[in-house]
Amino acid sequence: MTESFKAVGGCRCDQNPVRYEYTSRPAEVHYCLCTDCTDICGGALALIAVVDRSSFKITANANKLKCFHSKATCHRYFCSECGCHMYLHVDSFPDFELVHIPTLDRECDPGGKPDRWVFVRSKHPLLTLPDDGLPRHQGWANSGEPVA
Numbered sequence: 001m002t003e004s005f006k007a008v009g010g011c012r013c014d015q016n017p018v019r020y021e022y023t024s025r026p027a028e029v030h031y032c033l034c035t036d037c038t039d040i041c042g043g044a045l046a047l048i049a050v051v052d053r054s055s056f057k058i059t060a061n062a063n064k065l066k067c068f069h070s071k072a073t074c075h076r077y078f079c080s081e082c083g084c085h086m087y088l089h090v091d092s093f094p095d096f097e098l099v100h101i102p103t104l105d106r107e108c109d110p111g112g113k114p115d116r117w118v119f120v121r122s123k124h125p126l127l128t129l130p131d132d133g134l135p136r137h138q139g140w141a142n143s144g145e146p147v148a
């Protein structure tokens with residue numbers, strides 16, 4: 001049985017927004033507190049869906065996308081007009097794109113729920129983490145790894 005799933009999102013441009021979609025549920029979802037994610041988004045945390053690369057595609061206005069390499073191995077895609085940072089590609093996860101879930105259309109099901117916090121050592125001092133019972137990892141940890 002193949003389940004039909006699709007999540008759609010895009011940038012904040014009123015005219016000709018960049019649009020993307022993914023058509024399989026994320027391999028996993030996590031909260032990221034690394035300074036790369038937070039500083040570039042201007043947010044205190046990032047909420048990320050790790051999506052199979054083969055199911056992810058840009059569906060409109062790809063010509064407006066720009067890439068910023070926040071590390072030599074970390075490639076962040078954003079709209080060159082409105083500045084919205086929609087997803088990133090990390091060389092160590094070649095088969096996946098990492099999608100910033102808040103850039104999905106709000107009514108859209110992201111296809112999964114966060115299962116952990118990563119890079120807690122980089123947490124902004126003004127952010128208080130909720131008492132949500134999820135594992136908190138000081139650095140990176142894959143889904144299901146023991147808490148560092």
Ligand SMILES: [Zn+2]
Nearest residue numbers: 011013079082
């Ligand atoms: Zn835009």
Ligand SMILES: [Zn+2]
Nearest residue numbers: 032033034037
């Ligand atoms: Zn991050």
